[in-house]
Amino acid sequence: MGLEVDIIFKxxxxxxxxxxxxxxxxxxxxxxxxxxxxxxxxxxxxxQVASIVDDLFQKxxxxxxxx
Amino acid sequence: xxxxxxxxxxxxxxTWIGFEISRRFSERPRQLRALRTALQSLExxxxxxxxxxxxxxxxxxxxxxxxxxxFFESFSKKLTDTETTVKEAWETxxxxxxxxxxxxxxxxxxMKQFGETLGRHDRISQQKHIMLTLxxxxxxxxxxxxxxxxxxxxxxxxxxxxxxxxxxxxx
Amino acid sequence: xxxxSSKKLNQYFYINRRGGPKIEIIKIVGIALVxxxxxxIVKEQKPNFAFLLIVFVGCxxxxxxxxxxxxxxxxxxxxxxxxxxxMVYIETILKIIGIAYIxxxxxxxTKDAGQGALSSKIELAGKIIILAMAIPILTVLIETIIKLxxx
Numbered sequence: 001m002g003l004e005v006d007i008i009f010k011x012x013x014x015x016x017x018x019x020x021x022x023x024x025x026x027x028x029x030x031x032x033x034x035x036x037x038x039x040x041x042x043x044x045x046x047x048q049v050a051s052i053v054d055d056l057f058q059k060x061x062x063x064x065x066x067x
Numbered sequence: 068x069x070x071x072x073x074x075x076x077x078x079x080x081x082t083w084i085g086f087e088i089s090r091r092f093s094e095r096p097r098q099l100r101a102l103r104t105a106l107q108s109l110e111x112x113x114x115x116x117x118x119x120x121x122x123x124x125x126x127x128x129x130x131x132x133x134x135x136x137x138f139f140e141s142f143s144k145k146l147t148d149t150e151t152t153v154k155e156a157w158e159t160x161x162x163x164x165x166x167x168x169x170x171x172x173x174x175x176x177x178m179k180q181f182g183e184t185l186g187r188h189d190r191i192s193q194q195k196h197i198m199l200t201l202x203x204x205x206x207x208x209x210x211x212x213x214x215x216x217x218x219x220x221x222x223x224x225x226x227x228x229x230x231x232x233x234x235x236x237x238x
Numbered sequence: 239x240x241x242x243s244s245k246k247l248n249q250y251f252y253i254n255r256r257g258g259p260k261i262e263i264i265k266i267v268g269i270a271l272v273x274x275x276x277x278x279i280v281k282e283q284k285p286n287f288a289f290l291l292i293v294f295v296g297c298x299x300x301x302x303x304x305x306x307x308x309x310x311x312x313x314x315x316x317x318x319x320x321x322x323x324x325m326v327y328i329e330t331i332l333k334i335i336g337i338a339y340i341x342x343x344x345x346x347x348t349k350d351a352g353q354g355a356l357s358s359k360i361e362l363a364g365k366i367i368i369l370a371m372a373i374p375i376l377t378v379l380i381e382t383i384i385k386l387x388x389x
Contacts (some may be wrong), residue, residue, distance in 0.1 A: 003294065006272055007294070009256030011287070011294060015283070015288070019284045042287070045290050049293055053297055059301060064311075064336025
């Protein structure tokens with residue numbers, strides 16, 4: 001339980017920081033770097049979420065379907 | 068607890084790096100301006116004071132602050148102590164101090180060119196060469212001010228934010 | 239007779255007491271609230287991240303509940319075994335419930351992300367698969383009925 005609360009805060013934190021980085025880089029003019037940073041942050045978080053969704057589906061399989 | 072100390076350490080380190088890089092951007096116009104003042108005083112000394120080169124350089128070294136003072140000091144020392152030409156002494160002293168300044172390759176070329184014309188021609192053409200170098204440096208200074216305005220704040224915030232990102236990722 | 243059953247009840251509660259059921263609902267509600275607030279903040283800047291966050295928290299809450307669900311299902315299974323019902327039926331019913339849950343989860347997520355078309359397709363897929371799974375039972379039912387009708 002505690003471990004997963006940590007991950008929630010991690011996701012929110014990465015989201016906010018990536019938003020700031022995006023704004024700062026945009027203002028300077030390096031729009032492509034901003035887009036890259038956002039994309040990579042998004043992919044990283046996507047990996048976390050995908051792994052937990054996979055966990056979820058495995059558990060559902062084991063509880064409901066007994067296979 | 069150790070984690071917290073490590074996290075604070077990482078943030079401080081990256082913020083400091085950001086500040087260092089932004090300092091480079093803010094030092095460049097200042098040093099360019101100091102260089103221009105130095106050249107103007109050199110011109111005044113040569114034209115109206117008729118002082119020899121190493122004496123003028125020594126006086127300039129006393130007036131300026133680091134790192135330009137080190138430059139003129141080593142230049143005048145080379146002229147008095149060793150038997151090199153003005154051009155070589157100028158160039159070697161230039162190379163010696165260049166890494167400790169915030170100036171870039173453009174100014175280096177300009178100063179090198181200037182060094183090649185030192186002490187060769189009469190006073191009028193010397194003055195003209197000095198004016199030419201001054202104009203070049205002025206243009207570089209305008210460039211530097213523009214770069215500073217754009218990049219200074221950005222690099223500082225970039226440093227801090229990347230530190231934050233790193234500790235959030237590693238947490 | 240009810241004395242022995244109440245003793246068994248006490249036994250069960252004693253085994254399952256892990257800090258009391260009340261505290262766990264507060265934990266879940268707490269996590270959900272924290273996630274909502276964080277998502278509010280993040281949604282202003284980057285709506286995509288808020289969406290990912292909400293998906294994640296949904297999964298976490300459900301994962302937390304899975305244990306309890308397992309206990310309920312276990313109890314239902316034991317009841318069914320005691321009532322001498324064929325295991326196949328219970329399994330099919332449970333699989334159908336599982337499929338229904340997964341499909342609902344997916345449609346909610348896609349609807350949240352704004353993909354209404356995709357969510358209705360997923361619903362349709364869930365319904366069809368459930369129907370396909372139920373076909374053997376329906377077949378048996380129809381055969382039984384036909385056997386009962388003398389013809």
